[in-house]
Amino acid sequence: MPTAHVLELAVCTVTDKEAALAARRKAIEAVSRYPGFVSWRAATACETADMFADLVEWESLEAAQAASKRVMSDPDFAPYMATIGTVQLMQHFLTEQHK
Template sequence: MTTKHVLELAVCTVTDKEAALAARGKAMQAVSRYPGFVSWRAVTACETADLLADLVEWQTLEAAREAGKRVMTDPDFAPYMAAIGSVQLMQHFLTERQI
């Protein structure tokens, strides 16, 4: 069964991986309480030491967009934002098929 939830994919490089990983844990806890939050899968690249990706699932695109605004002023998210050197990709997706 395919859900109509929205997947948000953020891929970024970090300036201090250890600090970013610690900060990401706090950010995940904060975002998990946002309206429309479903899940967050945090991954690190195998071949590129400073590359992280976050796959966050939202009930709706509107919930994802509202969360995007909210993280900009959320003090629990600020340390993670500070650890990000550059954003390679930040996009919302709908699942077409899944097996």
């Protein structure tokens, strides 16, 4: 039986789209090495050019919470944080398993 993972959904606006795109690529590389990381899907809103959504999958809520603390002091994540103007949503979700 598959284990339920945790999805972390972050929606934010950025102050400089081009800088944010480059910084997000580096942030993804850094976070992909964190314990419990599964995947990261990065999206940019079609109608709102400065709005980003990041859907990060973790093996557990504990791994997601540990990563949330770690990014605050990770120098490879800092440039992405610097481009974020406002956070619209930051939430963790349990995935549902269907047979």
